Amino acid sequence: MMNRPALEAHPQPATQPRQPPDIESDWALFLDLDGTLLDLAPTPTSVVVPDGLVDVLRRLHHRLHGAVAIVTGRPLADIDQLLAPLVLPVAGNHGASARLPDGTQQALAPVQPLPPGWVTQAQAACAQWPGTIVEPKPYSLALHYRLAPEHADNVFNLLRCFAAERADDYEILTAHYAYELRPRHADKGMAIERLMALAPFHGRVPVFIGDDVTDESGRAAARRLGGIGLDVGESFSGSAAHVRQWLAKAVGDQDT
Ligand SMILES: [Mg+2]
Known part of the structure; x- marks a missing residue:
């Protein structure tokens, strides 16, 4: 099983405020x-x-x-x-x-519409992993596991298989309790x-x-x-x- 990418911290540069400043009219x-x-x-x-x-x-x-x-x-x-x-x-x-x-x-x-078959394959796979949710979008495919964190590796590996078919065009994003296959460009x-x-x-x-x-x-x-x-x-x-x-x-x- 592949290791999933860890959620990364993105520290802000010193010049960026940590506390939100008041909204300005410009x-x-x-x-x-x-x-x-x-x-x-x-x-x-x-x-x-x-x-x-x-x-x-x-x-x-x-x-x-x-x-x-x-x-x-x-x-x-x-x-x-x-x-x-x-x-x-x-x-x-x-x-x-x-x-x-x-x-x-x-x-x-x-960007192009998702390759045919990915959504139906994802739906068939996720039907075997109760609590996971398939969210097809026009150009990307999100798989959610907030209700079934035990299936995080399963949904990631499924998207990894899809991404391998079109490595130049798609990448996997890590989101809150979801992975999303989205266009690189x-x-x-x-x-x-x-x-x-x-x-x-x-x-x-x-x-x-x-x-x-x-x-x-x-x-x-x-x-x-x-x-x-x-x-x-x-x-x-x-x-x-x-x-x-x-x-x-x-x-x-x-x-x-
Ligand atoms: Mg957000």
Whole structure:
């Protein structure tokens, strides 16, 4: 059995704040969703959008003149469903696609749909491992084991077999109680760089917040562009509720 990669710590450079500074009006905010704005849930479909969050995001979007985007591993449609009626710029599918500030959708990387058969093979395998969950996405495949940690090695090894078939195109990401096979040629950092080239993001200070190792490219891009990359674990005690309180404070709502 292969050793699984350990969850890595990503210490922030000394110049990066550990405590989140107050949100400034010249920022461009890039926000991961699961584990950052929303509490993690046992399954991807059981997340809860807390009362008040959509209104806080709407008011932040107004305060920052539109420079608020969701940057997520989920497909774009998930975000619109979860944050309805709010429609924000989104980079989805780990940066493979985006809805730009003008509303147009665009592929950001030369990715292709998943090879046929992977999803059905994964579903057949995971049926033998109770508690594991297959989450097919347009360009990637996540296998969750939060409800069955004893099967972590099984789901990792299955994805490793798939990745070996297309080693140039796919890599395995380690997430919270999940592994995800995703295209090598897209990441959240690339998506942030693309959005930062466009109004109303261009010329602002990029600030990205994420909770997972999959977010490191986003944090790195924000720093590279002169901004701030924050980790929920380091700067918000690992609590999405603390992120929400920080955002709410910026728009004068202490109770959200
Ligand atoms: Mg996350």
